[in-house]
Amino acid sequence: MTFPLSAAIAGNVPGVVASSVYANGRRVADIPVEEAGVWAQKPGHVVWIGLFEPSLELLEKLRAQFDLHPLAIEDALKSHQHPKVEQYGEALFIVARTAQLVDQTVAFGETHIFLGKGYVVSVRHGASTSYAAVRERCEACPANLTRGEDYILYAILDFIVDNYRPVIESILSEIDELEDGVLHRMLTRAEFERLYKLRRDLLRLRRAVGPLVDVCHRLEHIDILFIDDEMKPLFRDVLDHVKRAEEDIDSLREVLAFAFEASLMSGQSQQTEITRRLAAWAAILAVPTAIAGIYGMNFEHMPELKWTYGYYVVIGGIAAICGYMYFRFRRNGWL
Amino acid sequence: MTFPLSAAIAGNVPGVVASSVYANGRRVADIPVEEAGVWAQKPGHVVWIGLFEPSLELLEKLRAQFDLHPLAIEDALKSHQHPKVEQYGEALFIVARTAQLVDQTVAFGETHIFLGKGYVVSVRHGASTSYAAVRERCEACPANLTRGEDYILYAILDFIVDNYRPVIESILSEIDELEDGVLHRMLTRAEFERLYKLRRDLLRLRRAVGPLVDVCHRLEHIDILFIDDEMKPLFRDVLDHVKRAEEDIDSLREVLAFAFEASLMSGQSQQTEITRRLAAWAAILAVPTAIAGIYGMNFEHMPELKWTYGYYVVIGGIAAICGYMYFRFRRNGWL
Amino acid sequence: MTFPLSAAIAGNVPGVVASSVYANGRRVADIPVEEAGVWAQKPGHVVWIGLFEPSLELLEKLRAQFDLHPLAIEDALKSHQHPKVEQYGEALFIVARTAQLVDQTVAFGETHIFLGKGYVVSVRHGASTSYAAVRERCEACPANLTRGEDYILYAILDFIVDNYRPVIESILSEIDELEDGVLHRMLTRAEFERLYKLRRDLLRLRRAVGPLVDVCHRLEHIDILFIDDEMKPLFRDVLDHVKRAEEDIDSLREVLAFAFEASLMSGQSQQTEITRRLAAWAAILAVPTAIAGIYGMNFEHMPELKWTYGYYVVIGGIAAICGYMYFRFRRNGWL
Amino acid sequence: MTFPLSAAIAGNVPGVVASSVYANGRRVADIPVEEAGVWAQKPGHVVWIGLFEPSLELLEKLRAQFDLHPLAIEDALKSHQHPKVEQYGEALFIVARTAQLVDQTVAFGETHIFLGKGYVVSVRHGASTSYAAVRERCEACPANLTRGEDYILYAILDFIVDNYRPVIESILSEIDELEDGVLHRMLTRAEFERLYKLRRDLLRLRRAVGPLVDVCHRLEHIDILFIDDEMKPLFRDVLDHVKRAEEDIDSLREVLAFAFEASLMSGQSQQTEITRRLAAWAAILAVPTAIAGIYGMNFEHMPELKWTYGYYVVIGGIAAICGYMYFRFRRNGWL
Amino acid sequence: MTFPLSAAIAGNVPGVVASSVYANGRRVADIPVEEAGVWAQKPGHVVWIGLFEPSLELLEKLRAQFDLHPLAIEDALKSHQHPKVEQYGEALFIVARTAQLVDQTVAFGETHIFLGKGYVVSVRHGASTSYAAVRERCEACPANLTRGEDYILYAILDFIVDNYRPVIESILSEIDELEDGVLHRMLTRAEFERLYKLRRDLLRLRRAVGPLVDVCHRLEHIDILFIDDEMKPLFRDVLDHVKRAEEDIDSLREVLAFAFEASLMSGQSQQTEITRRLAAWAAILAVPTAIAGIYGMNFEHMPELKWTYGYYVVIGGIAAICGYMYFRFRRNGWL
């Protein structure tokens, strides 16, 4: 896989995480998977099952209960799917990529959702927090939960999209720090490596968020039995937040590209400065070497060598020339 | 947030800034928010309320008066929204980003507008000037204000878009100065930093202006009760000005990218020149060092050392060689 | 304004440049602006007025005569508009940007055209030649002029588009010269500056020409009373020429970008060469310095110093080593 | 050809590879090509022929049997076609590019498929594994094979697309290794060459996969007699996998572009470091040379030369200055 | 013109190249242009005229015969048109750009085609081979020629598109050679210039081929009297080949861009290497210079100078230090 999913977060155990039936916005019963199909068909009842990295056997059981399509089951088993929404008859199969901060690192996961008349099944892969929080929030507000399967789908997607925000903000604050570095000095190797890794994280986040725009757009406009018209503003709101996340990521990507370019220029200007200073010092130091070399020649007839103050004159001359050069270079900004 | 809003401009106090009722293009009464709903329903009357960073309580009151959608209220409270126009039943929710110069710095803000039959509510966030000027201009021309809610919306959007102009022109004049620097010498670190910051400001401005094209386009073509057909040329005119702002920003972005590239080339050519001069001087100065070194050797049999004019011949030879090299390098453009 | 209009060409005087009525393809009368409305309404008569940077008063008079839309008047007064075509009822308002060579420099202007049943008004801003030439050519061919308002519009647009050609060709010939420079030597600062300015000119020209494609496309397909069907091939022809200009500009922009990149590489290769030669000469010159230094040491027991031919052997050795290095470096391409 | 096909894999012999008739999901007979037309017309029978780089004669025989279009025959003979799906009456002609790992190298091939009522003909070119595996898998599941021609087409496309995966993963693991190099040291010439070759492989893979998106999309929505509606989810699934391959390739291309840029910056920072150290050492070593040169002058009156400890003082002074410089440069990070 | 047409190939003479009438797929008569109109109107007869850079007079004659549109005539006279297809009533005007190898150089030309009921007129400009080969091939297969005007158009376009292939392959083989250079050593100035010229040739070829996609697409779907439905697969085939040419050109452009980037990196790494070696040699050579300088000082009390083996010890010490440095630098990869 181009970008493998992050390892599962500690505490996530493969299998069924939760499996309950809701009616009139309240939990009616916790049920085994094997009874899910029957409950789902009772009018006014919704089965909500949460799985984490399920085995083929478990998925097969589900398939039998809800008559899921084998290709969707195959996808849900293998993970590493493209975010998408697929309609199989009167059922939907939705894939979304999740991202969150785990120990200051971006961890990527994937969630697959099977949605049909009377049931919602979420399947998590890789590093992704449990949807227990979503379930609690839904149960706390029966008025909303009464709306049924479509509301649960909305609640999960909303949760996924809201979780992008802290990731984006954490990347932003890192970029802000790096930018200071880029502008005021050369990057250290560690900072340079960080810049590089941020670019990859952003690329990956972009690939997670981008296709979700289409998913949300399709959900806003889909014409399927169990998605009610009054849900549309909710899906549009998720769409709006995804678009904002996408826009922010694009901006950050552009800013990082600026920082890369600026880093190149900063490095070049440092090099020019060093070369310039090197040239200046080399020129200054060449003076004593050359003059002393001349008076170190062994000619018999070199009258200056016999002058009483010849030595002092030459030392003074060298100092004068070097001093003059030093001040001139200083004024020119070469030193 | 990727690009946080600028701090509020001094003098902006959270809460209700203005709240009046208009009929036949004239102000009828200043009203408390709690009576807004009743006034809005009177035929021929329009309530126009201006808020600055309102509290949840205040927004709740408004929601109750005009039956606003909870998701729009949520957006208006949190700010940092994507520029957009959303239709909730027969009401509109519009988000626009504002930009203006505060002490020679670009300050960004956000305005949310609730628009329905009989009412307009503007909600400002961050650095954004009050719409008192818009209100005055509208009140000064009752013929226009008589047109109703849609005209007020137009007046606010027109004001927002007109305010982009001085920002763009200020950035332009800064770029013009920097360009001179890029072409004639190497950039100083401060100029380089300025260039970098301008790129970010332009990126941010682009993100503010770009989505407004769609907003204005939708307003020109929207089919909603309280937007009259004769308003269309007005919204088209705003659209036209937004497009010009967008085009100008895109041009400036491209020019800045040119300047960045030119800066790289300018730096490279400077470095080449220094390396070339360094090489030339090193070659010239190596001559006395090498020759003097040879006559500084202590061999017993070096006939030249005994010549009466040996010293002068060698000094002369060194000078001749160095002079020849100097003039040749000069002619070649190496010095 | 991002790219200000060029100053007016000498000889252009603000106000009415020409104002005539045509019938059956021939000039019937030269009229004052105040009578234009009456003449325009006579069947078979077309009023053709040419203005240069008109005052608000003059535009107001026109507005009254032809019942022009205030927003269009506002645009025509301020100039710096986006090229566009706008329909106000049964009238059109068209904006185009003009470009021409003035003293070997590209000068930019703007033309606004009001077009309605029985009248054409052209408003020029900035550096743009008078449309006297267009008028003459039209008057010289009454068969064409008989076609009416739409033919005059075509004639003006055709003239504007044809005027892009010499500008493009002049830029092309400059680029051809610069390319030779880029390929065979390093650019001088003046050439580098020229390259940079050409990029800006091309960007600006691109911004002038690009939106005109849409303008011409809309004119070809517009459904308005006074544009006859047999005019369509003419507008399509203008569209075709605009597209060619656009394609040429895009090609030139790409070629300039190549030249920029090539310039960077050319500079780098020059630097590599200088560094290499510097290294070679430094190595060669280090030999006499080191050897002579050794025989300049003052040890009492250095047998070579006493040899009769020691000096000659050492000088010969130095020459041999340096010569060997010289020829080897030569062969390696280091010198 | 821009990118020539890879040489055929050992063991591939031009001509007919397999030719069988299926009915009710089971193989009925192996037939010569000359009888294919007759069998294809029997209701419920499907002829499935596999060819490898066939001669014109063989293709002519096929053309006669199934009444194929001459232009499709021409394409199938010449190979090097663009991936596409073309409809000729009630028959389809499909081209896909294949990629696989052969001895750790990406080998490219091409497959052409003729599909009509009662027959499927696959024509392979270049390095492409035989579809014997596909045939086996189909024969192992008669329930699927009973679906007919369209299922065979699906099975072949699915096999082609699944084969992209190991290629992508192999490139990914190479890039991962190279990235470590880029971040921690300068690339060796061999690594640099590898980077370059990977970019070309990815470009080529992109050109193979990209147009297949359109092919699969068209197959999902095509309205032709022998493609049944229940096949649509299968083609949509292939489409989904092609899109994922495309997305992965695009990500890898972007990552390689990052690596290229990072490599430039890494090289620049190395150069800056070397120049800086060179400058520091040159400065330190210039000290003994200059001072020793001065005391090597032959003036008669140089009092220090006569001091008993003059030599030790000078040596000590040189050591002190050099030591001081060394520690200072060290602290500044210059050494 | 941005890219002027290449000079005419030797042997091309302006004027009428061929002018014949065909009926039932066979040549009926060679006719003067003046009789073309009459022949074209005879049922079942097609006039096929080939011109090379015709004069205005000749085009005027044609215009009179076939009632061609003046704007098309204008285009055909001036050449340098954008590839396009234009419909004038029941006639078509088609422009295509041609490319071919002349003495290993890419030569560009242009072909304009007038097509109407009963006639085809091809007008060639610049370096383009005569369509005598197309005429021969058509006459050799009367069954095809019987199809009429539309088949002749197809034959010409097919010939033009087939002629792109050798040009593309020649550029490809040049790029393959240059790539080897880029990867293994620095480019010579001549190779660099070649690379640059190839980029321009490819840009130009891209501008020739790109718009032809639209031309062929429109011809496949055009609804005009004299283009029969059974011609559609033929035009689709040309479209397919144009797309392949376009794809190949795009790939080559991308490969050349890679090569440019790689060249920059290759140059940088060479420079880093030279700087590193320069630093190493400078350090080694500084040792004898500094030590010898010290023993060249003229102090009276330098005990080592009086040691019998002092000289040998110092020479040995210098050799040891230099040798140690040499081997260490060698091991570090600095030398």
Ligand SMILES: [Mg+2]
């Ligand atoms: Mg996108």
Ligand SMILES: [Mg+2]
């Ligand atoms: Mg987006």
Ligand SMILES: [Mg+2]
């Ligand atoms: Mg985007």
Ligand SMILES: [Mg+2]
């Ligand atoms: Mg955007």
Ligand SMILES: [Mg+2]
């Ligand atoms: Mg967006």
Ligand SMILES: [Mg+2]
């Ligand atoms: Mg993107």
Ligand SMILES: [Mg+2]
């Ligand atoms: Mg845009």
Ligand SMILES: [Mg+2]
């Ligand atoms: Mg735009």
Ligand SMILES: [Mg+2]
């Ligand atoms: Mg734009």
Ligand SMILES: [Mg+2]
């Ligand atoms: Mg625009």
Ligand SMILES: [Mg+2]
């Ligand atoms: Mg943009």
Ligand SMILES: [Mg+2]
């Ligand atoms: Mg860029």
Ligand SMILES: [Mg+2]
């Ligand atoms: Mg364009």
Ligand SMILES: [Mg+2]
């Ligand atoms: Mg553009």
Ligand SMILES: [Mg+2]
């Ligand atoms: Mg074009």
Ligand SMILES: [Mg+2]
């Ligand atoms: Mg274009």
